[in-house]
Amino acid sequence: MERVNTTEIFEDHRPEFERLAHTQEFVNFADNSKISQLDELPIYSRDSEVAFLDKYDTPTRNRVLIYATFTLLKEALTHQRHAAWPDGYLHMVSIPGWWEREPFGAGLMENDGSQWLLQPRLWIGNFNSTVVADNFRMHQGLSIAADFTRSALPIESKEHVFESYSRQYGDESERIERVYITLPGSPESIIVMDS
Known part of the structure; x- marks a missing residue:
């Protein structure tokens, strides 16, 4: 199947995405x-x-949703005249949903x-809070989930993809909890550089 252009699809549906952003109060949230x-x-x-x-x-729907959220975040911050990292607050996109439990605990x-x-x-994370500042870390995006996320972004944003892991419900190994997309100007101190 031929790969579709997420930017074009977003622009074709910009009015619908702008309605969603208004309904979800993206500008106020920023x-x-x-x-x-x-x-x-x-x-x-x-x-x-x-729908x-x-x-x-x-x-394709997932790539467009990722691209739309990233674009709408940048636009909301521009509207509010905020940077990605104003006064200790980090603004970025987070994407959960990379795994879930099968019904009846089958795996x-x-x-x-x-x-x-x-x-x-x-x-949004308030890094003026010691709870957040001391505990939140991201890792370089090396997973299939991070690669998928990169495939939705413009070239200049591909290096801003990170991920976090969790071990829940008695898991023996860590799973991707979220993939994150930061904006230029975000602090590097919260990124754990994997060797």
């Missing part, structure tokens, strides 16, 4: 004054809100971006 530690806001809450993308396959299902719809989010 104003960080009320964030005490961490907060996230998904680009959509119900699948029906992104305008149903004509595309799942990988794990992993998502490489083609299995089910992802729900990208605006993410």
